[in-house]
Amino acid sequence: MSDSSEAIALATTQIEQALAEKTKRPTIAGFFDEATFTVSYVVHDPATDEAAIIDSVLDYEAASGRTSYGSADAIIEYVKTNNLKVTWLIETHAHADHLSAAPYLQEKLGGKLAIGSEIIRVQEVFGKLFNAGSDFERDGSQFDHLFKDGERFKVGTLEGIALHVPGHTPADMAFVIGDAAFVGDTIFMPDFGTARADFPGGDARQLFKSIRRLLSLPDDTRLFLCHDYKAPGRDVYAWESTVGQQRRENVHVKDGVTEDEFVEMRTKRDSTLDMPNLIMPSVQVNIRGGRLPTPEANGVSYIKIPVNAV
Template identity: 85%
Template sequence: MHVDPTNDPVANAAKLIDTAASDHALRPSIAGFFDEATNTVSYVVHDPVSMEAAIIDSVLDYEAASGRTSFGSAERIIEYVTSKNLKVTWLIETHAHADHLSAAPFLQEELGGKLAIGEGIIRVQEVFGKLFNAGSDFERDGSQFDHLFTDGETFRLGELEGIALHVPGHTPADMAYIIGDAAFVGDTIFMPDFGTARADFPGGDARQLFQSIRRLLSLPRETRLFLCHDYKAPGRDDYAWETTVGQQRDANVHVRDGVSEDEFVAMRTERDRVLAMPNLIMPSVQVNIRGGRLPEPEDNGVSYIKIPVNAV
């Protein structure tokens, strides 16, 4: 399917999904890798014909008490990629995560591929560069990434076409990526019984989040949605991270059809007011705005994570 960049990006995405739904050859193969320590799901998405693959939202293991990193989660992905003889062409981030460190640079060194995120990362770098007093050596232009996606931009994964959609609200830089009949929606929305993402981080906006979610939920009802997190809603014993637009529209406890924007904003604002900050927010954001790289080592050869005191 050819998409016209002058048209509405969501309409183009809907056409892509409809085409893939009617032709299984245009549906990607998807494997999810759940990291229980951070409740994060990473994905390997590949074209069954060319075997070209994208890795979405990878996790670098980090022990906060000791400050040590390790690569167990990333090595699971490497094992899968090599066992399937996949060629990694993209390492994609849905946003600069506040709950886990990205393993993208490690995976890029091992497997190749272009590291990409939405162009809104520049705004996030500006805000958090100031918070962490990163100094003039820290570039705030997105140059730590190989590619910055714009809203409606198309890309290829072998024979499959993809479309990037800007879905801000959780952060200014959030993107969703539609590949075939599947949408990888980051932290915008969770399983229907759990609801939606918080919107109280710097640059977050509950009203904007509602509008972004409704944009996603205007896609065809059969669109497969792959989520970045799951926390097991009360009464559910198993982790889950795949749903559909139709299921979300019918049953999402925060944003199903019939919930108004004002109702959502009131709920989200009240709920966010009592949420604790994610355990790894300081190391995660500090590393992820650098494309998953640790801060430059100091004169003793050691990298340091800064923790601003009484600043947030």
């Protein structure tokens, strides 16, 4: 793992170069799924048409247990219409509010499925909770690539760097591509604040440090968020801001808020929140790289619901 300050210095240099040179900036399309309030992204290099898909959504109806592909097919249509070549399918973390469509997209479009290397900690915790058994590997092998903090990668000619930003979960990552940072479940629009930190392995103090790490990037860095829930008084969904805007305006972590103040606020707020509606199916699928549990003897996959366990 790289030194934290070294990784941020590398990301800062990359962002400054991208801000100075238009050719180093990605083209970004957001796809908002209102059912889960999730934004998926297609990020591509205009020079080569190589692309990454970040945080895709598999449609899932909890009452019937049925999956469908409307959200993923919209991404496929965009990729094909623009003649893009997908090289990466990236997850910022093992989501607790939606199922990933990455395996479906990989089958249709190709690309390497990737997540942060700390996914093994999440697999261990939830593998025990769901009593997943010895056939469930807890080594990240369900993914093609595990990113480490400070690791560099490319989308075509565009430079990218992975940053470990734990707190919401132990495995959360942010991905800086050109002048844009895809921050997953760390921070939301300034009027809504920040992500919760009360899931197994979450930590409000770590989350504060991770967010402040992200907010040490240049002020003009574009931040692309994984969710929006429309703060009170706002009538439209939004999912893009900048580092400077967050530092000035974020209701939870703007400049001047101390770590202890944030931890107290976050802990109290989290204690009032219900679990996400889809946490049980989402986590079971997403720790498997977006794949359903192994079918049983009748050919059907089953989602487990642990009773009185969380």
